[in-house]
Amino acid sequence: MSDFLVAIILGITEGITEFLPISSTGHLIILNEFLSFTGKFAIMFDVVIQLGAILSVVVYFRKKFFPFFYKRSKEEKLQVWNLWFKAVAGVLPALAIGYVTADFMEEHLFKPEVVAFSLIIWGVFLIIVERKVHNIKINSVHELTYRLAILIGFIQCLAIIPGTSRSAATIIGAMLLGASRSVAAEFSFFLAIPTMVAASGYSFLKHGVYMTAHQSLVLALGFVVSFVVALAVIAFFMNYIRKHDFKLFGYYRIILGIFVLVYFCIIIK
Numbered sequence: 001m002s003d004f005l006v007a008i009i010l011g012i013t014e015g016i017t018e019f020l021p022i023s024s025t026g027h028l029i030i031l032n033e034f035l036s037f038t039g040k041f042a043i044m045f046d047v048v049i050q051l052g053a054i055l056s057v058v059v060y061f062r063k064k065f066f067p068f069f070y071k072r073s074k075e076e077k078l079q080v081w082n083l084w085f086k087a088v089a090g091v092l093p094a095l096a097i098g099y100v101t102a103d104f105m106e107e108h109l110f111k112p113e114v115v116a117f118s119l120i121i122w123g124v125f126l127i128i129v130e131r132k133v134h135n136i137k138i139n140s141v142h143e144l145t146y147r148l149a150i151l152i153g154f155i156q157c158l159a160i161i162p163g164t165s166r167s168a169a170t171i172i173g174a175m176l177l178g179a180s181r182s183v184a185a186e187f188s189f190f191l192a193i194p195t196m197v198a199a200s201g202y203s204f205l206k207h208g209v210y211m212t213a214h215q216s217l218v219l220a221l222g223f224v225v226s227f228v229v230a231l232a233v234i235a236f237f238m239n240y241i242r243k244h245d246f247k248l249f250g251y252y253r254i255i256l257g258i259f260v261l262v263y264f265c266i267i268i269k
Contacts, residue, residue, distance in 0.1 A: 003214070006037050007222035011049055014222070015229025018053035019189070019237045021126060021168030021249050022256075025050070026115040029162055030260055033112055041211065043106055044203045045219055051200040052223035053230035057189045060234050065190075079142050083190060089146055090153030090187075091194040097157045098199065109162055116260035118163025123253030129172050130245045137178035141186045148177055149187075156191060163257075166192065171246070181241050189234070 013031055017024035028046040032038055037045075058065055064080065072080070138144060144152075155173030159166035167188050174184035211219070 001035060003218045004221055006035050007045075007218045008225055009035065010037070010045070011052070011222040011225025012229050014046075014049050014053050014226040015056075015231075016233055018050060018226070018230050019167055019185075019234050021122075021165050021171055021246055022253055023115070023119060023122075023163050023165035023168070024053070026119060026163035026165070029110055029115050030112050033264070041215055043110065044206070045222060047196075047203040048200045048219060049222040049226040051196045052226040054189075054192045054196040056227050056231040056234055057193060059231060060238075061186075061189065083141060086144060086146055086149035087187075087190045088194055090149040090156070090191050091198065093150070093153045094156050094160070094195055095198055098160055099202070101160060102202070105160060105162070111162075112260050112264040114161070115163035116257045116264070118161055119253040119257030119260070122164055122168055123250045123257060126168060126172065126250035126253065127247050129175065130247045130250065134175060135178060136180045138174075138183055139180050141183050141190070144174075144179065144183070144187060148174075148179075149191075151177060152187065152191065156195070166195070168246075168249075181245070182238070185238065185241055 010028055010031060013027050014024050017027045025046065032042055032046070064083075066080070138148075152170055152173050156166060156170045158164050159169045167185075170188040170191055171181070171184040174187055175181060179187070
C-alpha cells in the first residue's frame with residue numbers, strides 16, 4: 001500500500017479519535033499493525049500527527065485562547081492568561097514522567113495486546129463513572145484552580161499507557177473532581193496543547209532529523225489530514241456532550257478491546 005494512502009488513513013483516524021475518549025494512540029497502534037506501518041518513523045509519525053489534530057483546538061477555541069486578538073477587558077485578558085498558566089502547570093507532571101518513561105513505553109507497551117487491555121479496563125471505568133451521581137461544583141473552565149489543574153495533570157499521566165486515552169483520563173479526572181462534563185472536555189483540550197507540542201517536539205528531535213524527503217511529505221500529509229478532520233470532529237463532540245454522556249464510548253472501547261485481543265492473541269498466533 002502506498003505510504004501516502006497510509007498517511008491519509010492514519011490522519012483520518014487520528015482526526016476522528018483524538019477528542020473522543022477512545023484513545024487515538026491505541027487506534028493508530030492497531031492500524032499500524034494491520035497496515036504493516038511500523039518502526040521508529042511510524043512511532044514518530046503517530047505522535048506528530050496528533051499535534052495536527054490538537055491545533056484544530058486552537059482554531060476552534062480561538063476566541064477563548066488568545067488574549068489580544070479580540071476586544072477584551074483587562075479582567076478577561078487576565079482570565080485567558082490564567083487559563084494558559086493552569087494548562088502549563090497541569091502538563092508538568094506528564095512532561096516529567098513521560099520523559100523518564102518514553103523509551104520503555106515505546107519498546108515494551110506500544111503493542112496491540114496492551115492497547116486492548118487498556119481499552120477494556122478504561123471502558124468499564126468510563127461506564128462506572130458515568131453511572132455515578134456527580135456533584136458538579138465547577139461550571140466554567142475559569143473556575144478551575146491551579147491545584148485542580150495540577151491534579152488533572154497527574155491523572156493525565158495515566159494516558160502514557162497506550163490505549164488509555166489522554167482525553168478519557170483528563171475528562172474523567174476533572175469530572176470526579178467536580179467539573180461539569182463540558183468544562184472537563186474544554187480543559188482537556190487546553191491541556192492537550194502544551195502536552196502534544198512537547199511530545200511531538202521530543203519525538204521529532206529524536207527520530208525526525210533522520211527523515212528522508214519522502215518521509216517528510218508523508219508526515220506533512222498525515223498532519224494536514226488529521227487537522228482538517230479533527231476540526232470537524234471537535235464541533236460535533238462539543239455539541240454531543242451537551243446532550244449525552246460517555247457510556248456509549250465505554251461500550252465501544254470494551255467491544256474493540258475484545259476484538260483486538262481475539263484477533264492478535266488467538267487468530268494470528
